[in-house]
Amino acid sequence: MKISINWLKNYVNIPDNTDINQLAELFTTRTAEVEEVIDLASTFDKMVVGKIEAIEPHPNADKLQITQTNVGGEILKIVCGAQNIYIGQKVAVAKNGAKVKWHGEGELVELKPTKIRGEESNGMICAASEIGLKDEEDGIMDLSNLEAEPGTSLAEALQKNDQIIDIDNKSLTHRPDLWGHYGIAREVAAITGQSLKPIELHHEYPSTETIIPVEIKAKDHCKRYLSTTIENIQVGPSPEWLKNALENTGNRSINNIVDATNFVMLELGNPLHAFDTNKIKEKIIIRTAEKGEKIETLKEGEKELDSDMLIIADKEKPLAIAGIMGGLNSGINNETTSITLEAANFDPISTRKTSVKLGIRTESVQRFEKDLDPLLAEQAFDRLVKIILDLCPSAKIVSAKNDQKNFDYQIKTVKLDLNKVRSKIGVQIESMEIEEKLKNLEFKVKKLDTHHLEVEVPSFRATKDINHQDDLIEEIARLYGYEKIPTRIPELSLTLPKPNTERLEKYSIRNILSLECGYNETLNYSFYSKKTLQNAGLEASKHLKIKNFLSEEQTHLRTTLLPNLLITAANNLKVEDGFKLFEIGRTFIYQNEYFPLEEKHLAGLLVLPKKSKMEPFYEVRDDISRLLERLRITSLKYKRAEKACSMAHPNKHAAFFDFKTQQEIVQIYELHPLIAKNFDLEKNRIACFEINYSLLHKLNRADQKYKAISKYPAVEFDISAILNNNIEYQTLESQIKNIDKNLVKSVQLFDYYKGPNINEGKISMAFKIKLQSNDRTLTDQEIKEIQQNAFQVLQKLGGEIRGL
Amino acid sequence: MQDLLNSALQAIENANNSNELKEIEIKYLGKKGLITEQLKTLKDLSEEDKRTTGKAIQEIKQKFLSAYQKKASQLEIEEINSKLTAEFFDITLPRLNKINHSKKGTIHPLNQLQQQVEEIFSDMGFEIADGPEVESEYYNFEALNIPSHHPARDMQDTFFIENKADPKHGELILRTHTSPVQIRTMELKGAPLRIIVPGRVFRYEATDATHDSTFNQVEGLLIDKNIGLADLKGIMEEFLSRLFEKDITVRFRPGYFPFVEPGLELDILWQKGKNGQSDKWLEFMGAGMVHPNVLKAGGIDPENNQGWAFGFGITRLAMIKYQIADIRQIHNSDLRFLKQF
Structure with a gap:
């Protein structure tokens, strides 16, 4: 909102040598944010x-x-x-x-x-x-x-010797009293210790009958409606002072009558309207519109109305959308000689709703939606009449002042505990000073006892923002000066905060994956498109859908982190060949309840360079094994996934499985070639992992225990064998270890071959087996026995020992 | 004719591979196919019959084709999958060459900063709390003293989820701020409380260099007996000074948020004014004393407890700290960006 300093000077003393930038700064720290000071000159x-x-x-x-x-x-x-x-x-x-x-x-x-x-x-x-x-x-x-x-x-x-302060409208949301120059002047007076000058009003009205009767049908929507009729009006251009007042604050001058209504709105904050009396059929009716009723508005074309919209109508037709915009049919033009004035108080919520529905936002709506003081309507009315009579000296009020009220004004008082004021601000402000600050803002103060005041709220603050003690504390704090509040570290009771272990573990995970395993952490949006979820083979029915999505790319909330990571991977492939990415974030799964199943996931992928011959699955598996080991999670069983996820290669997928809960907490897989194609990733081989972190975090952690280091020498021997290629290495390893759990310390694969020279369906493997005892040096006999057993184990599994 | 269709659909259903399926197509739609033959008979019919029968045969042909397509793509996937599974893949096979040839990875700057923020507040005795990102209107608005007609609740600010509204909770939405966690934590733990809530929030807002529909906030809440605005100034100066590793001065000025009273904006002194010029302040966050209605909604007695809350945008803080000019970098996962941190 643009406020003219020259205009303010009519109501409050602002010395000519005042630095307006400093005044604006003061206003920002005491009342509301000044965005800009504009020097018109x-x-x-x-x-x-x-x-x-x-x-x-x-x-x-x-x-x-x-x-x-x-x-x-x-x-x-x-x-x-x-x-x-x-x-x-x-x-x-x-x-x-x-x-x-x-x-x-x-x-x-x-x-x-x-x-x-x-x-x-x-x-x-x-x-x-x-x-x-x-x-x-x-x-x-x-x-x-x-x-x-x-x-x-x-x-x-040209009377442009003015400075304009532009106040952020949002910071006035709760202050209906600050939507005009007079309200701002009142605030300036309070913060600079000046007094506020009264404004001139017109008080004499004829006691004749009302020429245009007013009937309020929708009493809930209209607290007050004042009207009168003035004849012998000469519509014409406004005098320079009026034109300048409007133009300097960013408004256009239309004609003297319309300008007068706008001037008083910008002065007192209550919107006003003038109708051409001759265009009103019989009477003014304030009612809700009939569904489908239409009005040609002054500036926004024809609008179709709804049954919950308040209008000003006559016997035949709508004249204006109440509190929003006048109609073309009853507007003032150069032929107008008689005007009927309106000053009203319309319901803030319904005015706002109508404005949103019709898509019309005006200066008037902006004010009514703040919940204006119903006493202000009369002040604005008397002010408007005064200005119009000044502008048209030959004009004559021909109708009584018709004032219809649907409200019962009661003075609001709030009890104030002075110790609460001090405690909540954190400063020992003297009682006298508290009283003075309140009086500066036109609150009336009565002492109840040494610690309590009874504070009477002025009508212009009573509709919205002053209801209880804390609202008064705000008034005192800001007038006292927020900058004077000292800094203090609170004295707190000695209860130790509980660590958020889930967060702490995330820090470790980030370090392990990025610093030890070479993954780059990304953050993707929480949504994707229907096409993306289809490309990933996911079911739309498990997704939450956004009703008012911003783009077709962001319609569904993710149930897995992978699809967006795949898109990301494709984008990065344009500049880089081969990389690792991971993300920690939430997933959302529709369930038959109000709230969805919202879980924290950890997912990532490895994109191999195009020429790489590596098996990406194994690399990701080893990264995740390392992660689990570092987090001391040993309770999960590694196995082929029961049901591979829709993005998984049907052959190359595995899971870390929790036997207790029967949940696959970690999934690892190579990306299915068809899914890869859907995401334009078919040229690279990709392996993925996704971990349900909400579940993972709850798992027990293994104790770290020292194992005694053997003093006796270790013995190693190699076995080379041709095996059927459908035996899992894990089976071989565990069976060999089972020969003697105490003595077989490790089994290590050091050669693996399939292809020419080996029969179809066979593989050649070579292991290094290490034996060691904790209490003795092993005898040749013992070593030989274990070796023989190892041969037997492999033979039982269909193996043929080489060199035997 | 219905029989013809049924037997055709049955045949499609029973096809075991794409060759069989191809044969079925020829049997019905080939030059001498059963459906093709039916179409040929049309020319002998009257105009009237031509129309009705023709339409019927076309429908059958369409149904046949759509069943055929469905089966064809199903078989194609099965065949690809069976090819992919033809050879045994040992998920347990160790890698022979276990040298880690990965380059060093990186942690997202936003998370690096968030961790720092969490650590500083933890050191000052705050717990780190969490809450859902998909929220109810009740927790996001009503409980925070934002009634249903408040401007912040207009469609333009909030993402709504397609879901049945609940009488208490209203519509399901994406949280527009981290403040609902204030209420959830009050309900769970009561007073006294000392928490921060870092997390992702969503706004229905067109994206440009400084606005994104997704960003992160940090909420703070301190409820105890004799807590005032002076303590807020103290905690924030201490926090910011530790974060920026130099002494930081803050100021309060009035601001309006329905869930606090008094409501404040907190600015950081960014540049001391030289030669009589005014100081440059950086708008940092909204804050204030928790509104009694909010304490009540969280089940805390506002007569005997009081405290403050704040909320700042950590995405914006990251942009300031790392001098990132375009907010869209944060979520576009470009390795050329990520690798710089």
């Missing part, structure tokens, strides 16, 4: 009123003339191309150094002494568009009607 820097003393033709150009222009104390020779100049005319002169827009277009250009077709020219006689006062070009500005003497700064002559 700065655009008119080095521009003055000039008077043309002489005009002669340009010797070298037919369309140009040479003027001698008095700019106060000196005469400038200025070449001018416009035809509407004459001797004695007052004009806007931009002197050298001023910044103008050539022909009202493009960037600002700084004027310099120049020669135009051989003739010296110092400055420029300006059109309104060239100094940003109008959009379209229409000849140079004629300022002859101004009283300003030549040399007067243009800003002063």
